[in-house]
Amino acid sequence: MKHLVTIQDLSIHEIDDILKEAQKLALTSTPRESENILIANLFLEPSTRTRFSFEAAERNLGFHVLNVDEASSSMTKGETLYDTIRTLEEIGAEAVVIRHHQDRYFDELLGKISIPIINAGDGCGNHPTQSLLDMMTIQQEFIVTQGLNVVVAGDIRHSRVAASNAELLEKMGANVYYSGPREWIPEHCKKRYLTMDEACSTADVMMMLRIQHERHVDGMNMSKEEYHRRFGLTLDRECRMKRHSIIMHPAPVNRGVELADELVECSRSRIFKQMKNGVFVRMAVLNWALDRIKEESTYGIAA
Ligand code: CP
Structure with missing residues (x-):
């Protein structure tokens, strides 16, 4: 079956x-x-x-x-x-x-x-179907096997999208990196960790994730504003991304937290295309x- x-x-x-x-x-x-x-x-x-x-x-x-x-x-x-x-x-x-x-x-x-x-x-x-639709969206713009750098950023530990996407992206030949609060980065991902500033200059695809509050045992120990400033894709960081890089997010998006509100439908965003x-x-x-x-x-x- x-x-x-x-x-x-x-x-x-x-x-x-x-x-x-x-x-x-x-x-x-x-x-x-x-x-x-x-x-x-x-x-x-x-x-x-x-x-x-x-x-x-x-x-x-x-x-x-x-x-x-x-x-x-x-x-x-x-x-x-x-x-x-x-x-x-x-x-x-x-x-x-x-x-x-x-x-x-x-x-x-x-x-x-x-x-x-x-x-x-x-x-x-x-x-798995989110990963396939994300791969379809990426393949519409890039050849994945040619050293494509994908940064998955945010609440990696609690995200099923992060787990399935990393598996599929690696299977298809992409380089996968991780960013976000260190306590939400699983052990096996730590050797591919980037700060958000490093992530912006590395990523061809910046894949942002929502904070999965519903799966957290402990609450978050910082405000939404602090999270955005330290770990989010801010307007300032977006300016430092490579010219051809795109922004993805499986949605729902918490506007102004992991991603600046203005970036949800900016020219780099493929969120609604996904x-x-x-x-x-x-x-x-x-x-x-x-x-x-x-x-x-x-x-x-x-x-
Ligand atoms: N991306 C995603 O799975 O969104 P929903 O939870 O709205 O289905």
Whole structure:
């Protein structure tokens, strides 16, 4: 069974195919041919971009969409995640898109669920479709394998986007650096640490992250203003970036904290482009997952 729960589920060949397909869909948005496919979306943590771009992707492909609302589902009566997904499978969903607050929620499902699970974000763990849409956005401007310097800056420790992006960027040949408060830089990232001033002169791509307050055990020990001054992309730092460098952010953005308000839609910013690319990447991922099921049933590969 081909799930997409982490970037490790994809070979370089499959990543290339998905990104090429997404680029093609950006030009055509072709629906699949008259297939009566039902996709379930199960978002157990708030989301704007991922949730609605998956739904837009599903509708663009001509699929029927089942949005499971946690508050009115039997999860409120204690039904397990496994039983909920088995139910969705039995009532006809051919894939399930899941966002969950718990790291690696999918471990208890793999090997037991016979429809593809597409991970729309797990706790501090993974966000593979965000990484693919970020890669699509980068590839629209740069050749990643030619020594591209990407700085991921901010709350690295609590960010699933940082983890998945670093994995994908390194797999594709980019140089990944980290910046932000040292207490939020995991041990294995410390040897690639840059101050924000160093980051500005190094980055071809400056990938800013929100402070993930909802995943912090202790509160933040500095004001938003101090954070912006010490670790944010300020107007002054932006002036010192290389001429061709771009700014990215998975959003939502806390304007004026990690990124100056004026930079959110400046000429270097690709933040809204990332969101647009998200629809095409998610269309390509859904096609990839459904095609793998077809191959399995055609060639009899065991799930
Ligand atoms: N980038 C991202 O995952 O945004 P949402 O939380 O709004 O889906």
